[in-house]
Amino acid sequence: MDVEDVSRLRAVIFRLARQLNATATAEGLTPTQTSVLGLVAFRGPLALAELTELEGVNPTMLSRVVRKLDEDGLIRRLPDPTDxxxxxxxxxxxxxxxxxxxxRLRTQAVSDCLERMPDRHSKELLAALPALEALEEKLKSARTP
Incomplete structure (x- = not known):
């Protein structure tokens, strides 16, 4: 495998994530706050330990993020019924x-860009979704001890 191509792939994924993170700034949230909010919205109530693992941040950082989102009324803390x-x-x-x-803002931003791209590129990107999703899973499992 060509190291330069792999490096380019990693770099473009990073830059894409940065561009998408910029779409949440109007809400006054940091990228980590946005990510935590999205995880809680998508997965339902989560234990803080599980959220720490999913988000890949240290417990102290997560505690600060959760406190801020709680103070802003976007999430609420609950006692864990099992512990x-x-x-x-x-x-x-x-x-x-x-x-x-x-x-919706992020989806619209990507959709608008795909519509402005040559049709061939848009189709290639959408066809690459299964491979990109598999890459995400491999990266996630490599990080899990």
């Missing part, structure tokens, strides 16, 4: 609205 020393978080109605708005 009273632990906490869970769930999305609030306000958080669901913000998460949906961010998801």
């Amino acid at each position: 009273l020393r632990a906490a869970r978080v769930e999305i609030t109605p306000a958080g669901a609205l913000v998460s949906d708005r961010i998801r």
